[in-house]
Amino acid sequence: MSDYATAVLPDDPVALAALLVQVTDAVRTANLEALTEDELVTVAETVEQARRKADAADAVLITAVSDRQAFRRAGWIRLNQFLGFGLRLAPGEVKRRTLAASKVANLTNLQGQVLDPAYPATAAALADGAISTAHVVAIHDIVRRIPDRIPADVVADAESDLATAARTLAPTDLTHVGVRLLAHLDPDGQRTADRDRARTRSLTLARQDARLMSRLTAELTPRLRAKLDLVLEAWAAPGCNNPDDPDALRGAGDAPGVDPAVRDAAAARDQRSPAQRRHDALEALLDFVLTHPSGLTATGKLSSQLVITTDLADLAAGAGIAVTATGTRLPVSALVDLAADATPYLEVFAAWAPITAPPPPAPPAGTPRSWATMPARTPDVSAGSPPTAPSHPRSTRSTTSTSRCTTRHHPRGRRRRGSPPPNTGSWVCSPRIPPHRSAAPTSASSRPPRSPRGGRGSGMPRPGDPLPSRRHCAPP
Numbered sequence: 001m002s003d004y005a006t007a008v009l010p011d012d013p014v015a016l017a018a019l020l021v022q023v024t025d026a027v028r029t030a031n032l033e034a035l036t037e038d039e040l041v042t043v044a045e046t047v048e049q050a051r052r053k054a055d056a057a058d059a060v061l062i063t064a065v066s067d068r069q070a071f072r073r074a075g076w077i078r079l080n081q082f083l084g085f086g087l088r089l090a091p092g093e094v095k096r097r098t099l100a101a102s103k104v105a106n107l108t109n110l111q112g113q114v115l116d117p118a119y120p121a122t123a124a125a126l127a128d129g130a131i132s133t134a135h136v137v138a139i140h141d142i143v144r145r146i147p148d149r150i151p152a153d154v155v156a157d158a159e160s161d162l163a164t165a166a167r168t169l170a171p172t173d174l175t176h177v178g179v180r181l182l183a184h185l186d187p188d189g190q191r192t193a194d195r196d197r198a199r200t201r202s203l204t205l206a207r208q209d210a211r212l213m214s215r216l217t218a219e220l221t222p223r224l225r226a227k228l229d230l231v232l233e234a235w236a237a238p239g240c241n242n243p244d245d246p247d248a249l250r251g252a253g254d255a256p257g258v259d260p261a262v263r264d265a266a267a268a269r270d271q272r273s274p275a276q277r278r279h280d281a282l283e284a285l286l287d288f289v290l291t292h293p294s295g296l297t298a299t300g301k302l303s304s305q306l307v308i309t310t311d312l313a314d315l316a317a318g319a320g321i322a323v324t325a326t327g328t329r330l331p332v333s334a335l336v337d338l339a340a341d342a343t344p345y346l347e348v349f350a351a352w353a354p355i356t357a358p359p360p361p362a363p364p365a366g367t368p369r370s371w372a373t374m375p376a377r378t379p380d381v382s383a384g385s386p387p388t389a390p391s392h393p394r395s396t397r398s399t400t401s402t403s404r405c406t407t408r409h410h411p412r413g414r415r416r417r418g419s420p421p422p423n424t425g426s427w428v429c430s431p432r433i434p435p436h437r438s439a440a441p442t443s444a445s446s447r448p449p450r451s452p453r454g455g456r457g458s459g460m461p462r463p464g465d466p467l468p469s470r471r472h473c474a475p476p
Helices: 013-029 037-068 070-074 079-086 091-104 120-127 133-143 152-166 171-185 194-200 222-235 260-269 274-290 312-317 332-338
Strands: 202-205 216-219 306-309 321-324 329-331 345-350 353-355 427-429
Touching (some): 013 037, 037 070, 037 091, 037 133, 091 120, 091 133, 120 133, 120 152, 133 152, 133 171, 152 171, 321 332
Parallel strands (some): 345 427
Antiparallel strands (some): 202 216, 306 321, 321 329, 345 353
């Protein structure tokens, strides 16, 4: 053991990193069968200590890469891009590593002074290999909840106590120590001020899992909680906004004009749990906001649009996955249900050439799902460049009070610079296009002229033009 402790190591960090890889690979291929059980436990504890020391080294490396902006040499604009795409780390892992680096590494201020770690006791424990990055995140989650009225020396003592406890506890057990510590510092909550609540407020929407479901976590201020309780009391009442009951009440259950007998009958049929009712109430509230564009945008602006891209074969089969402009994956079956009562305008693109189908016969009155096709403007290919997809169209506002939602489809959900806008309102359903296979922009000479009254070409409405409507898309 003493020979290992006195081994001479190279001074070059590059050589040290290469040696670290060789040592790790040697441990992986070592003959563990020749060890006793006690020696095997010792190896496991030593390897875990080395892994935790590597977390401390990782914090130093991240800080150096950030301070010197070395990620730009690798072709990335931000540090998070280098960690997420360059090193292929998951978003959660990127967040944990950057947070740990900001708390245990020696940062540099604007004057060039090297500062001590924000959590000195935690940094020492991590350098010793006694705790991991998960412990650092748990300590930070506890320390940030300490009210601002607590003196700085008391906060420093609390961080030191947490670091000492972390040397013998798991991160999940450390949270229980934090609860007891916070109860000691602010037993009745009187030291917590509004600025503390505003500092710790949050609402996080997690990534979609394999079932396309997303977890929503939040830390709400008392004002938002009071407002949310009031709204959910009416919108999440039994019998209201039930997607499985076509005769259920839509909107608030205490709205004027609601028949109590109808409401009681719908409540008797409602088999949802309280959590499911709150989920459906939130969806109904979002539908209400989307169908009232004046609440989303300022006067004179285009209303927010729901842009969805899907594959034509998936849409025809009623299966597969559609992608919104914000990256949310949506089953095609849910897209069909979302647009069940709308009249879409379909513009189909095979590769880059538009294909316009003949208009179908008029659907019977009261039919909720129907198709309407509109001619597309042929892209300019005189210069030999591939034709570009059309930009988002201009549509017309409905004069009825029917709840609608504008749904327009476009490759990747973005308008391409220089692409000619279509003459008529439509939504585009096209194959998914990878980011590296986007259409080349047209030349400056082929771009449509700017409109003196609005945006590029005819993409913006002019005085006297009808405003956009709220439409869904649905298959026949």
